[in-house]
Amino acid sequence: MKIKNICCIGAGYVGGPTMAIIALKCPDIKVTVVDLDKDKIDAWNGELDKLPVFEPGLKEVVEKVRNKNLFFSTEIDQSIDESEMIFMAVNTPTKTEGEGAGMAADLKYFIASAKQIAKASNSNKIVVEKSTLPVRTAEKIKEILEKEGKNAVKFEILSNPEFLAEGTAIQDLFKSDRVLVGGDKTNSGKIAVQSLVDVYANWIPRNKILTTNVWTSELAKLASNAMLAQRISSINSLSALSDKTGADIDELSRAIGMDSRIGEKFLKVSVGFGGSCFKKDILNLVYLCRYYNLDIVADFWESVVKINDFQKNRFSEKVLIKSNKIDEQHITILGWAFKKNTNDSRESASIDIAFNLLLQNKKLFIFDPMIKKERVIKDLNERFNIEKSKEFNELLKNVFVNDTIEEALEKSRIACVLTEWDEFTKYNWKNFLDDDNFIFDGRNILNMDSPNYFKL
Ligand code: NAD
Numbered sequence: 001m002k003i004k005n006i007c008c009i010g011a012g013y014v015g016g017p018t019m020a021i022i023a024l025k026c027p028d029i030k031v032t033v034v035d036l037d038k039d040k041i042d043a044w045n046g047e048l049d050k051l052p053v054f055e056p057g058l059k060e061v062v063e064k065v066r067n068k069n070l071f072f073s074t075e076i077d078q079s080i081d082e083s084e085m086i087f088m089a090v091n092t093p094t095k096t097e098g099e100g101a102g103m104a105a106d107l108k109y110f111i112a113s114a115k116q117i118a119k120a121s122n123s124n125k126i127v128v129e130k131s132t133l134p135v136r137t138a139e140k141i142k143e144i145l146e147k148e149g150k151n152a153v154k155f156e157i158l159s160n161p162e163f164l165a166e167g168t169a170i171q172d173l174f175k176s177d178r179v180l181v182g183g184d185k186t187n188s189g190k191i192a193v194q195s196l197v198d199v200y201a202n203w204i205p206r207n208k209i210l211t212t213n214v215w216t217s218e219l220a221k222l223a224s225n226a227m228l229a230q231r232i233s234s235i236n237s238l239s240a241l242s243d244k245t246g247a248d249i250d251e252l253s254r255a256i257g258m259d260s261r262i263g264e265k266f267l268k269v270s271v272g273f274g275g276s277c278f279k280k281d282i283l284n285l286v287y288l289c290r291y292y293n294l295d296i297v298a299d300f301w302e303s304v305v306k307i308n309d310f311q312k313n314r315f316s317e318k319v320l321i322k323s324n325k326i327d328e329q330h331i332t333i334l335g336w337a338f339k340k341n342t343n344d345s346r347e348s349a350s351i352d353i354a355f356n357l358l359l360q361n362k363k364l365f366i367f368d369p370m371i372k373k374e375r376v377i378k379d380l381n382e383r384f385n386i387e388k389s390k391e392f393n394e395l396l397k398n399v400f401v402n403d404t405i406e407e408a409l410e411k412s413r414i415a416c417v418l419t420e421w422d423e424f425t426k427y428n429w430k431n432f433l434d435d436d437n438f439i440f441d442g443r444n445i446l447n448m449d450s451p452n453y454f455k456l
């Protein structure tokens with residue numbers, strides 16, 4: 001079946017970039033990205049320099065296809081009904097209340113959009129799970145679509161998890177290591193799988209498009225993220241031991257990674273991984289393991305998150321010890337995004353580190369090239385609310401978000417580099433260090449030869 005119209009529900013970090021690339025590579029397909037959030041849709045339709053998602057190369061792609069075969073709209077029902085294939089790319093955060101709170105994925109947005117697909121569809125649809133989901137969600141979605149959809153309308157559910165990483169989304173989408181399409185082994189299932197394979201085959205070599213059953217595909221996404229995060233926690237755990245023993249963690253990482261069985265990627269030591277995916281997806285995996293009474297497996301994966309928390313606390317503690325020793329109450333935080341080249345700060349290590357420092361009454365001067373003051377304050381508010389701290393309004397008065405590195409460094413003797421932005425690497429640090437100041441490098445990117453420079 002040849003697809004001519006695609007609707008994608010969810011115009012976020014996944015929906016926006018993935019659909020822009022499909023539109024670019026499939027000029028015969030009309031792609032419409034819909035969202036409940038009108039401001040976001042207006043921003044996607046607005047100035048190219050103010051798109052809601054910042055990704056290198058994204059605005060150039062959007063410029064080429066927007067209003068040709070790529071559209072952003074709030075007309076959700078209409079777009080669903082017009083399309084043969086509907087991608088679901090809504091958010092699936094960790095549940096905050098009810099059964100599984102703090103661990104399981106919250107499927108409320110996903111279920112709401114499944115209901116909307118059921119209600120708005122007047123012809124057969126292929127529904128594609130693009131969001132990251134617990135294994136066997138397709139079963140639940142099928143139930144909803146069949147129960148709430150019109151009698152004559154048939155739905156085929158595919159799983160097609162997204163593996164892009166923020167900051168490199170466009171290059172990841174152009175040259176995916178693999179594309180996974182999971183579907184039923186029935187005749188109609190096979191036809192649906194083939195239709196999606198044909199879409200990707202416009203630019204992805206066939207040997208990189210893997211077809212599996214739905215459950216493998218759903219689980220593969222959680223498993224991939226868990227394996228990647230596990231590598232970071234492994235190297236971060238060893239950084240604590242290197243610190244005690246005089247080994248150099250970067251040298252160690254290189255020595256380990258040169259073994260071709262291990263490989264060098266995802267062994268870069270850091271202050272802790274962040275981002276909207278790793279923690280949420282591992283906790284989801286842990287929840288599933290416990291559900292199936294696999295407690296030892298659950299404990300294994302949970303320890304990846306525990307090491308990540310340990311690493312953030314270990315870094316905060318080092319900074320606090322030094323600042324107390326030199327009686328310095330001001331601390332500069334450089335970097336709020338969870339990695340470079342993104343305007344996303346979800347689960348950024350900077351949030352937890354700032355939180356730890358604020359609790360010790362430190363005054364923070366924060367700068368990030370892509371993240372605005374409102375976002376920083378919102379992140380901290382959310383962090384304080386989790387801890388249900390009463391005095392957070394007072395502590396938030398100690399947060400100053402600056403417009404330049406210089407401004408952020410002006411009033412403090414301690415600088416913490418928490419995101420690996422190129423402009424921090426290129427900055428001329430000599431003047432700062434001259435004045436008996438201190439740098440804590442949470443990314444090991446500055447490589448300075450000074451007793452006042454501390455790397456991980
Ligand atoms: P996001 O929060 O950036 O975007 C989700 C969008 O869905 C929001 O704009 C929201 O308004 C919209 N939405 C929610 N419910 C809706 C509804 N009923 N109808 C219409 N729109 C609705 O989230 P994201 O980062 O794009 O992630 C989406 C999914 O993809 C998640 O499951 C995530 O785990 C997964 N994923 C994310 C990444 C990533 O790098 N961010 C990578 C791979 C997979």
Ligand code: UDX
Pocket residue numbers: 162163164165166167225228232265266267268269270271272273274275276277278338339
């Ligand atoms: C991740 C997965 O890589 C991607 O495949 C999936 O689709 C979504 O989740 P993302 O979170 O966007 O992507 O970025 P990623 O590059 O994986 O980085 C996640 C965090 O780990 C960042 O905070 C990053 O700085 C950190 N990291 C990454 C390390 O600390 N060390 C590394 O070696 C690699």
